[in-house]
Amino acid sequence: MxxxxxxxxxxxxxxxxxxxxxxxxxxxxxxxxxxxxxxxxxxxxxxxxxxxxxxxxxxxxxxxxxxxxxxxxxxxxxxxxxxxxxxxxxxxxxxxxxxxxxxxxxxxxxxxxxxxxxxxxxxxxxxxxxxxxxxxxxxxxxxxxxxxxxxxxxxxxxxxxxxxxxxxxxxxxxxxxxxxxxxxxxxxxxxxxxxxxxxxxxxxEVEVPENYSPETVDEILDETEPAQPAEVSVEKPNIIAIMNESWADFESYGNLSLSESVIDYVQSLDNTIFGHAYTSVFGAGTSASEFEFLTGNSMAFLPSGSIPYQQYVLGPTASLASILKAQGYDTLAFHPGERNSWQRDRAYPHLGFDTFKCGEDMDVPQTMEHGYVSDQSDFEQLIWEFEHKEEGKPLFLFNVTIQSHGSYTDPAYQAEVTITDEPGKYPMAEQYLTLANKTDQAFRTLVEYFQNQEEPTIILMFGDHQPSVEQGFLDKAYGVTQDQMTMEQYMGKYQVPYVIWANYPLPEEGPEVTSLNFLSLYLLRYAGIPFTGYQDYLWQLQQTLPALTFVGYVDADGEAHSHLETNDYTGLIREYQCVQYNNLFGGKERRSAAFDP
Known part of the structure; x- marks a missing residue:
């Protein structure tokens, strides 16, 4: 018992x-x-x-x-x-x-x-x-x-x-x-x-778009009108594209009082186009922004949080680099971090870059900011590359910076920019703002150097995403808490600045609002480089939808929309999805003539 x-x-x-x-x-x-x-x-x-x-x-x-x-x-x-x-x-x-x-x-x-x-x-x-x-x-x-x-x-x-x-x-x-x-x-x-x-x-897993077929893609592309070229006064200028880590413009929301502006030099430049672009990521996901900018493809049609460099760029992939390479440019990518981050060392050759340099390959002295290579050193390396390029041959240099990478919690790093009405309340944000201010100062050095060069050169700098700092600071900057945001305000979380400057006259005004998948079109246009058929299609599409990201899209009237909506733009977006799918996953039925240079 x-x-x-x-x-x-x-x-x-x-x-x-x-x-x-x-x-x-x-x-x-x-x-x-x-x-x-x-x-x-x-x-x-x-x-x-x-x-x-x-x-x-x-x-x-x-x-x-x-x-x-x-x-x-x-x-x-x-x-x-x-x-x-x-x-x-x-x-x-x-x-x-x-x-x-x-x-x-x-x-x-x-x-x-x-x-x-x-x-x-x-x-x-x-x-x-x-x-x-x-x-x-x-x-x-x-x-x-x-x-x-x-x-x-x-x-x-x-x-x-x-x-x-x-x-x-x-x-x-x-x-x-x-x-x-x-x-x-x-x-x-x-x-x-x-x-x-x-x-x-x-x-x-990437889903096949509804009603997709190669023949549908042919019909869409056949209806595309070639873009009229801009009148550019130079031929094949050097092109420098800088994707600046976590570069954001919190001052544009109009709700902050800072001890000093952290974007005032960029905004003061003459012969400059300054605006804002929407990204598909927040706080992280740098390579997704690279992918959108370089290829014209959108994360909107790829799985949430996917990493294209590691999942989809597994063979030759049409990009800004391959297009410029076909135009006679030397193509160089530079990132002052680790070579294999986001598998860039494997992806960049597929995208058409001749050379990839990382932090260990730098030819100039490195200075550091909160543990990362500074933008000042980064931009000095860009100058070194220009000075050592093949004479008479144009250079395309794509640079991904690292200075303002998170986190922003280094206790030894002294914040120099403060929020005047609440100093010290948001130490992460103030550390970030200090770094952003140093980016502004470093960009001055780069511009002043090329102002004195005879070779025509155009420079684009844009952010990859906003930084992940205190939520209280973000609520203060946006002027609204996340649970109270309208669609337009929510997309504001994914907004970054961009600036285009050249040492020759820019041919026309640029957009106040765009998205990263469309931004490279303007860079090529202002450099006088002809579009591919796919870029002609994207140029025509962004006349109706100036910005389109994973988060949502903005129409020509400035109204923000969610992808969950069904409206007059739904058909256009599905067409874009079909064309992009054929570009990335079309296999033997891929319409190469439209995508490749």
Whole structure:
């Protein structure tokens, strides 16, 4: 009788831990992420628990010891929640499935981010430690073993239950789990860090556009009118395109009072076009902005958060570099960071660059700003490349800077630009603004150098995305909190400045608003370089839709729209999607004559 009673108690312990562990692990995960775990709807909690149970029950079946499996799963769940919290704090979005293809890039910059302890993460650590202590006594360990002949049926049940979880995991939307590509932070908070992450894997595959066919692409391109060229007074000028890390224009919203302007020199230049362009990323995702600018393709038609350099640019790909190379230009890419970041070392040759230089290849002395190569040194390298280029041959130089890369939490870096009405309240933002001011000063050096050169040269500088700084500062800059934003205000989060300057007369005024996939058209136009058929198509399209990004688009009247709308522009956008799909994924049916120079 006593033995049966003991066995009964053991079964109760085992059942309790096997059934409750997936739920308590999810609770710990959401706590570490910084949200209220009790706020989750039960179906959503169940969906995340099934994700955990899949691993936990299979692990118990394999190991046969519930106690260490319980500890391991709780620690892993808490670590996953904390990892998402920190990644979201540093770049503005939590961990996404495609981030695992960019681990090398993340490792390159990880040393410049500083971890900090929140009370939620501290509590999660304390609870995990308490669990370890609670399960340590030998009596409890013995009760939670699935060993011997008596444990075999339960181990088999764990194996079957773990495999059965797959039936519920794959259609997690049935349990109320949703994704939100515009607000992944909120999605992880509302529907769970693990279940939403798994649902996001659905976006890893590029869907064939509705009504797509190569013949449809032919019809679209046949209806395109060739763009009328601008009257440019020079032939084949040197072209320098600078994508400046996290360069933003927070002053344009009109809500900030700064101790000094951080963009005043750029705005004071003569013979200059200054405006704003919309990007498809916020806080991170530099290579997506590069891809849009260089190719004219839009992230709007690619999976959320995908990394084109690593997923799609796997062979020769038409770009600004290949077009200029066909026009007789030397094509050089320069980034003062690591060579393999975003796999640029593999992507750039496919895009048509003859040469790629990184930080270790620099020919000028390096000065640093908060741990990264300064824009001053970066621009001095551009001057060095100009002075050492082949005489009489035009140069196309594409430069991606790194000075203003996050994070902005270096305690040793002294902020020189402050927010006058609330100095010191937003240290990350003030550190960023100081860096932006140094960019403005460095650009002066570059322009003043080329003002004194005889060879015609045109320079474009634009931002890749806005920085991830304190949300309170962003709310102050935008003049509205994110939950109160209109579509137009929301797109403002994805707005960056651009400036085009030349040491010869620019032929015409430029756009006040554009997007990165259209911006290179203006650079070619002002350099007098003829368009390809695809660029003629894009030029015609942007007359109606001046800006189009992953986030949304702006029509010729300046009204912002979401891609969720169905309106008079929906047909045009679907045509763009078809043409782009043929360009990237058309294979043997790709209409090369329209895309390639």
């Amino acid at each position: 006593q033995i049966k009673e003991i066995l009964r108690k053991d079964r109760l312990w085992q059942a309790a831990f096997l059934l409750l562990t997936p739920f308590t692990a999810v609770w710990l995960m959401q706590l570490a992420y910084g949200t209220n775990p009790f706020a989750m709807a039960f179906p959503v909690l169940l969906a995340n628990a099934l994700c955990v149970a899949l691993l936990f029950w299979l692990l118990c079946a394999l190991v046969g010891r519930i106690a260490p499996c319980t500890i391991a799963v709780h620690i892993a769940a808490g670590a996953w929640g904390a990892a998402n919290f920190y990644v979201n704090s540093f770049r503005g979005t939590p961990v996404q499935p495609w981030d695992f293809s960019a681990l090398a890039t993340a490792a390159d910059v990880a040393g410049n981010y500083h971890l900090f302890l929140t009370w939620q993460i501290g509590l999660a650590i304390a609870l995990a430690a308490a669990l370890v202590i609670f399960l340590h006594p030998q009596r409890r360990k013995a009760r939670l073993r699935l060993t011997g002949r008596r444990g075999i049926p339960l181990r088999l049940a764990c194996l079957a239950a773990g495999l059965a979880c797959l039936l519920f995991l794959l259609p997690t939307e049935k349990l109320g789990v949703k994704t939100d590509v515009w607000d992944p932070t909120g999605a992880y908070r509302q529907w769970g860090c693990l279940a939403v992450f798994l649902r996001n894997t659905e976006f890893l």
